[in-house]
Amino acid sequence: MRTIECDVVVVGAGPGGSMAAKYCAQGGLDTVMIEKKHEIGAPLRCAEGVSKKWLAEVGIEPDPVWIRADMVGAVIKSPSGYAFKLDESKAGSEVGYVLERHLFDKALARDAVKAGARIMMRTYCTDVIREAGKLVGIRAKSMGEPMEIRAKCIVAADGFESQVGRWAGIDTKLALNDLCSCLQYRMVNCDADMEYCEFIIGRSVAPGGYLWIFPKGGGIANVGIGIMGTMAKSGEAKTYLDKFISDDPRFKKSQAVETVGGFVSTCPGLDCAVDDNIILVGDAARIIDPITGGGICHACRTGMYAGQVLTECAKKGDFSKGALMPYEKMWRDRMEDKLYRNWMAKERLAELDDETIDELVRLISTSDIKEVNVYNLLKVIKEKFPKVVEGFEDLI
Amino acid sequence: MKVFHMIVDVDRCLHCGGCVGSCPVNAIFLNDFILEFSDRCNRCGRCVKLCPVQALSLEAGA
Numbered sequence: 212m213r214t215i216e217c218d219v220v221v222v223g224a225g226p227g228g229s230m231a232a233k234y235c236a237q238g239g240l241d242t243v244m245i246e247k248k249h250e251i252g253a254p255l256r257c258a259e260g261v262s263k264k265w266l267a268e269v270g271i272e273p274d275p276v277w278i279r280a281d282m283v284g285a286v287i288k289s290p291s292g293y294a295f296k297l298d299e300s301k302a303g304s305e306v307g308y309v310l311e312r313h314l315f316d317k318a319l320a321r322d323a324v325k326a327g328a329r330i331m332m333r334t335y336c337t338d339v340i341r342e343a344g345k346l347v348g349i350r351a352k353s354m355g356e357p358m359e360i361r362a363k364c365i366v367a368a369d370g371f372e373s374q375v376g377r378w379a380g381i382d383t384k385l386a387l388n389d390l391c392s393c394l395q396y397r398m399v400n401c402d403a404d405m406e407y408c409e410f411i412i413g414r415s416v417a418p419g420g421y422l423w424i425f426p427k428g429g430g431i432a433n434v435g436i437g438i439m440g441t442m443a444k445s446g447e448a449k450t451y452l453d454k455f456i457s458d459d460p461r462f463k464k465s466q467a468v469e470t471v472g473g474f475v476s477t478c479p480g481l482d483c484a485v486d487d488n489i490i491l492v493g494d495a496a497r498i499i500d501p502i503t504g505g506g507i508c509h510a511c512r513t514g515m516y517a518g519q520v521l522t523e524c525a526k527k528g529d530f531s532k533g534a535l536m537p538y539e540k541m542w543r544d545r546m547e548d549k550l551y552r553n554w555m556a557k558e559r560l561a562e563l564d565d566e567t568i569d570e571l572v573r574l575i576s577t578s579d580i581k582e583v584n585v586y587n588l589l590k591v592i593k594e595k596f597p598k599v600v601e602g603f604e605d606l607i
Numbered sequence: 608m609k610v611f612h613m614i615v616d617v618d619r620c621l622h623c624g625g626c627v628g629s630c631p632v633n634a635i636f637l638n639d640f641i642l643e644f645s646d647r648c649n650r651c652g653r654c655v656k657l658c659p660v661q662a663l664s665l666e667a668g669a
């Protein structure tokens with residue numbers, strides 16, 4: 212059987228994997244990244260919306276190649292049509308981008324290659340290898356050929372599927388309320404006036420989740436829905452989304468040119484995302500915003516942290532859990548409070564009926580929020596609807 | 608691995624991997640386009656319930 216030896220094997224070439232591979236390779240580590248699909252970044256499993264602020268933090272230079280549209284503003288709508296609208300004039304330039312995700316992911320993979328990482332496409336991990344109790348690498352199939360990749364440390368960047376961690380004995384199981392089943396269409400020939408990113412909340416529209424419209428310019432938009440696991444029934448994401456689209460006049464003349472399935476986790480992250488000789492990043496570590504389901508920035512951050520920590524570990528030749536713990540501290544220091552707060556808020560919002568959501572959005576629309584983000588919205592809710600944030604108001 | 612009393616409607620499946628990541632016993636594997644169920648599957652039905660496009664069902668009486 213073919214065997215490859217390296218310092219670090221990264222499983223999955225999404226943003227988390229590519230960032231980890233880049234920072235490992237930059238740190239001088241012999242890095243191999245494998246990807247099971249035949250194309251990085253495709254098929255799409257994303258609504259492609261990001262804010263702008265974090266890009267500099269992780270050393271990514273905005274590039275027109277993968278920026279499809281600048282968001283003009285955002286609208287939050289309730290089931291009976293109350294809307295809170297915020298545009299750029301009010302929000303400054305900090306609204307966000309709608310990406311061309313398949314190009315974004317490829318650009319990050321290129322950066323990893325530039326730094327010296329190797330990529331193996333159409334290569335899927337099937338298990339981890341343990342010898343004398345110690346993780347020493349992974350088993351994989353590359354273009355159908357079974358092989359072993361032996362490494363001092365595994366980076367599990369395998370996204371929502373998150374199997375590598377489980378094979379290594381880490382519990383990444385999700386409670387039903389901590390996941391969302393999603394479906395999205397890329398609609399073309401939509402009403403040309405569609406410029407705002409829309410979030411529509413309320414049980415009758417998207418039980419326990421929300422429905423989104425992210426315009427990409429030229430009458431194209433990602434229109435999708437997420438439904439909380441506890442409230443989902445087989446095929447219902449499609450039923451709700453189809454109904455919404457057929458009822459909304461803006462889509463009267465439009466058609467879908469792409470169907471996207473995918474799930475997001477909505478928990479506050481794993482209890483511990485490292486163990487001896489393994490580190491989990493991004494969706495694999497369940498590090499994703501539990502309210503918005505936005506995880507690109509989290510994957511990039513955790514990937515970068517993993518690469519930085521592994522670079523340090525290599526200097527001492529120690530990849531034990533203890534040596535990897537600085538990674539745990541880094542992501543928690545940066546994100547834990549917010550993840551936890553949004554997790555609590557998600558639970559609470561999912562309990563509200565349509566009438567309460569109507570009232571909530573109506574109240575928010577009378578406030579003077581400067582920038583749409585979950586924190587600012589929760590601040591208004593805390594002020595005007597304190598019951599909703601009871602129990603975690605200290606975090607707001 | 609064998610297909611174990613789960614029916615995958617290959618004409619509906621979007622290969623999104625949602626069922627893989629939500630399986631409580633890690634019994635589903637997605638090799639890009641093909642869903643495989645291992646005999647760890649205990650017929651809990653979670654994947655059936657969660658599938659956004661109704662591509663999964665339990666084999667009757669299995």
Ligand SMILES: Cc1cc2nc3c(=O)[nH]c(=O)nc-3n(C[C@H](O)[C@H](O)[C@H](O)COP(=O)(O)OP(=O)(O)OC[C@H]3O[C@@H](n4cnc5c(N)ncnc54)[C@H](O)[C@@H]3O)c2cc1C
Nearest residue numbers: 223225226227247258259260336370473493494506507510
């Ligand atoms: C419908 C939907 C809409 C979303 N919208 C947004 C949004 O608008 N903004 C935002 O910020 N986030 C969004 N997200 C979340 C975002 O897509 C993820 O958080 C992000 O992709 C996580 O990056 P990652 O690198 O951790 O994982 P991924 O991007 O999922 O990458 C994982 C990679 O690992 C590969 N892989 C898996 N298993 C194996 C294996 N066994 N062997 C080899 N390779 C393997 C996969 O093929 C994949 O390429 C959305 C998610 C969904 C489902």
